[in-house]
Amino acid sequence: MKIAVIGTGYVGLVSGTCFAEFGHEVTCVDKDATKVENLKAGIMPIYEPGLDTLVNRNVATGKLQFTTDLKSAMDGTEAVFIAVGTPSRRGDGHADLQYVFKAVEEVASYITTYTVVITKSTVPVGTGKKITEILSGLLDTSLFDVASNPEFLREGAAIEDFMRPNRVVVGTETDRARDVMKELYRPLFLNETPMVFTNRETAEVIKYAANAFLATKISFINEMADLCEKVGADVQQVSKGIGLDKRIGGKFLNAGPGYGGSCFPKDTRALIHTAEDYDVPMEIVRSVVTVNENRKQAMAQKIIDAAGGTVDGKKIAVLGLTFKPNTDDMRESPSLDIIPALQNAGASVHAHDPQGMEEAEKLLENVTYHQDPYDTMHDADILVLITEWNEFRALNMTRVKSLLKSPVVVDLRNIYGHADLPSLGFTYIGIGR
Incomplete structure (x- = not known):
């Protein structure tokens, strides 16, 4: 054809x-x-x-x-x-x-x-x-x-x-x-x-409904992560425990810095406004959007808190800029909110991403980019992991510690949630743990 x-x-x-x-x-x-x-x-x-x-x-x-x-x-x-x-x-x-x-x-x-x-x-x-x-x-x-x-x-x-x-x-x-x-x-x-x-209208709704539901799962588990941090629970075990329920499923239940990309942000907003045109309340989806927007700002504050309450004059090493791994897509990436917030608080940001730096340069100002993740960390006060690229899952943590000015790791994807970094002398801050 x-x-x-x-x-x-x-x-x-x-x-x-x-x-x-x-x-x-x-x-x-x-x-x-x-x-x-x-x-x-x-x-x-x-x-x-x-x-x-x-x-x-x-x-x-x-x-x-x-x-x-x-x-x-x-x-x-x-x-x-x-x-x-x-x-x-x-x-x-x-x-x-x-x-x-x-x-x-x-x-x-x-x-x-x-x-x-x-x-x-x-x-x-x-x-x-x-x-x-x-x-x-x-x-x-x-x-x-x-x-x-x-x-x-x-x-x-x-x-x-x-x-x-x-x-x-x-x-x-x-x-x-x-x-x-x-x-x-x-x-x-x-x-x-x-x-x-099906008919056209149903097909059109299916697309938006699917994206809104997946976005809801992400915002839901991120709110559960906040609760876990307050009460001493582990959000990764919570995700596993509820995800094994076949009625729920384990996908899109990984706590992190919020969703981004070309679909979820714009599609949830469009669904809300379409529903308004037909006088249909869309309160769950509206709350999902609000939770996600607040989430990105909260992640910047999490990094500032890990630095002792201020990042003024400090160097922050960031690994991962794209909204997810295996893409160069920077659209609505959490890094676009987190990095400017850190810069506004006085930090200098050095960053590496396997595929996203060319796009990031168009969207982020005054960031120093490095071709190697270890170069990014040299004399940094904090290491921040934003995107879970496979390249970041097996870093030589002994080398990482030797490069950092202070051995502080803020892991917004729980990449190293399984590792006992405190035993290696790190201050480790994950999500929902």
Whole structure:
């Protein structure tokens, strides 16, 4: 099947590449000519493990192409995915759909035979209906259907999630569109992947509901961590104890500095505002957002307290800047709140991240970056672990102690919660312990 993907951001690039791996003919379209030329040359705009290999393989076989020419990409296309950004709109927190609607209008110019227009971008409920209205004003209704096919890709594991998903959600209004979507995902039927076919509105809500629920688990366990610290309990054992209950499950129950990334923050805010439009209270999700925002500021205070109540004039070594490991994504990362708060309190910050420093330099001022984690620690008053990269899980703690001016470790991910660092002479502060 010949398909087009509009947008070569995280979702569009991963989805288009994986569809090509399925055997479809895929053309990814982007207005950024430099990005398109780089992709043709095998230069990735994002870091995602294994993506470069998959892109280059499918480009070489001719199944995957990149272009700025929407007209040529649409020639003979049976399905087109809209995978452009839907950031939070300035001022009110609603999802900004201007890029989605603009892409739809441009796509309509080149639809000459029946085509399914599919939203892959995360969009509020009712967006599919609005797209249908736009297309109906520009085309004969027999030439198109509109479907919703939300993505559930974890950064750092996106290829695995696409190729071996735990479910695929498709919202359609016609049997014809459903047949096209079944053909697109036919390789997954061989693996008996659960396929959830529903109407568009339900598919749109599923995406937001899933992200809001996972964000809720994170904020919940972070509040439990605060209680554990006060009463002498261990949040990691609490997580294990409740996670073994199959009704709850253990995923997303790791206490830490709060969630970040491109999805949870903007999607929870968008869900709240969508609910307001329909006069539906969304108090649980609203509380989740508040807890998460407060959490990041509380982590900065935790570091200050570990320094004896002040970091003025002190050097802080930070390991990990991205919102999670195995990505270079800095969007809404806790480090973007924690580091400025420490700087405002008078600290100088030295940092290392395996993939995120180039992006961090655009967002954080007056930070000294190091290519090696040990260089970061030299003469630092405190070592702070923010992101749980595998590279940080087996540090030589004897060497770490020799480099630090004071042997104080603030571990915001409980990476060393299993180790007896106090016996090595460290002051160790974890989360919820």
